[in-house]
Amino acid sequence: MVPMENYLILSAIVFSLGVYGVLARRNAVLVLMSVELMLNAVSLNFIAFATYLDPDRILGAIFAVFVITVAAAEVGLALAIVIRLFRSRSTSNVDEAAILKW
Amino acid sequence: MLHEYGHIGILLIIALLFPMGALVTSWAFRYVGVRPFASQDPVKTDIYECGVRTEGPTQVQFNFRFYYVALLFVLFDVEIIFLFPWALVFDDLGWAAYGKGLLFIATFIVGGIYAWRKRALEWR
């Protein structure tokens, strides 16, 4: 059986890639995808913990299901806002959405 | 530990062998002079031998209205995640869980009525 540490290391790597993407990407859609990466890394963590540590193997899995659902809602909403911004400004770059100072 | 990954390694080798085999074979045939017949048939030179002919570039802007359809699909798709475990343990939990499940579905019905009355389901 694969030891738990491997899952945790994988999840940490994916999470860091997500953080890098959020910081480095300028396109709002790509930033969103990076956030998804972070959320998936966390889900992986939950499932690994549930499988190895939790005798019932259930709480972590439930948590992962909720994370997936909420992520779907968040992406649906974010795309709506991006589309709206795109229609009025014809760009989806976060940089150019800068009437308000960051 | 390492031999657990061995299965994946074998799979990887097979996955690499297949395309490489095809490439090497065709290169070897050309090297020894075996070539396909030169064909004048325009169908033969098409990208796809069958199916609908491609038209225009692939990087087009999608119609905005697809967004509504996609969003509604995602919503009702994700709903199933929660109904599935509910259905699995339905017998053990009894009527109280049935009522709470109906409450959950009722919220979706409210959303459905709203989307329908706001004409989000129409192509306009």
Add this chain to the structure above:
Amino acid sequence: MSDLDIVGPQLAVLVAAAAVLLVDALIPQHRRIVPFVALAGLALSAAWTLSWVARDDYQTAFEGTLSLDKFSVFFYFLFAGITATVVLASIDWVNRAGRGQGEYYALVLTSCAGLMFLSASRDLITIYVALELSSIPQYILAGWGKDNRSSEAGLKYLLLGAVASSILLYGMALLYGLTGTTMLDGIADAIAADGESHRSLLVLASVLLIAGFGFKMAVVPFQMWVPDVYQGAPTPVAAYLSVGSKAAAFAVVLRIFFEALGEGFLSDDWSTVFAVLAAVSMTVGNVMAVVQTDIKRMLGYSSIAQAGNFMVGLAAISVSGEEFTLGASSVLVFLAAYAFTNLGAFIAVIAISQRIGSDQIKDYAGMWKRSPVLALALAFCLVSLTGIPPTAGFWAKMYIFNAGIRADLAWLVIIGVLNSVISGYYYLSVARQMFLGDAEGADRVRVSPSIGLSLGVATLGVLVFGILPTPLISAAKDAAEIFSRQ
């Protein structure tokens, strides 16, 4: 059924949200009644909470994930009041915007239900879902305005909020991995059993949790979204964000840190983190607020500084024995006083900007001559934000600084008092503009009945609790009892 009875207050709000949507979609000709349906739902929710107080039978629901106790009851009343005031203050603005009337109130109500769930949850999964239930409507509301600014505010709030919640989730995952449960009391037991051996990982998890909730509480260094979103979002929404989500974030932080991570060796670590964050937030917020010219941006920075004040209460836990809950109860007092005061200030800003069409502080000059009542109300709320008697803000600051001193945090209290002086400068300079400046237009500024009512309620609250703080303080003490250690 008793589970559903326990979450009745939230259920009433959610049913009202559904009713609002259906009224808007099915009988559009009667759209005008929508805000009153929303208010009725909030009143029903408050009545339901009151019935639980009368029954005096506090219990938990849904396998202990939601708890009805004096703490959550305190917040149910607070959130119902905040939301009702915001609904009243929005009527004019939403009517003028002319679209999406049903959706606006439905989103406000859904978010309110999320806040209520958040204050009652005792389980990490429930906390996460409630947090998102309250946040996602807020993202939409922040992008509600017609102009680009508003969409931009919505996008920024959403992207940063999503990053913050994934960091929060990482902390929760660590906590779950270390303790094997998501229930707060289970976590506390596991940490008491063999927490010492995982001390560094537990500290890492707490830091991640503080980062995630710090975003919602709007403390430095997780504050960068605040001024942008407050300026870009419609003003009623900014008012809602500034009090609602902040109060809920503090409620859940109190629950997690006092209940699950309250173990002595751990609380020493995180209370230091809170103390440092409090000092930095107060200073950065106040210094940045001084240079602002837009009143909504100024209120945004001032809310960062106020979050620093709240955190003094979070840091003040090293008092042992009977006074262990002093810090928690002082946070509750401050939250309630701040809710009234900040709502009052924002509603006055709504009323004034609707007429003069500007958020610039210099355009507020001579407001005293154009509308004495509005100018007085705004000035009174600003005085309360500074913390000068006879206002609710004064008692709140007194109480929280008292908790700080009892917990040997004199250095923090000194920083807090110095910051109050800085904040007095910019709050009172707005008042000076209004009373001593020359009016540009001579026309009177009129107020609609709904805004007048909500402003009256908020200002009256500030005044009443300023003169008679005892009921508020004893309610907060009762609510904080759940954290007491016996």
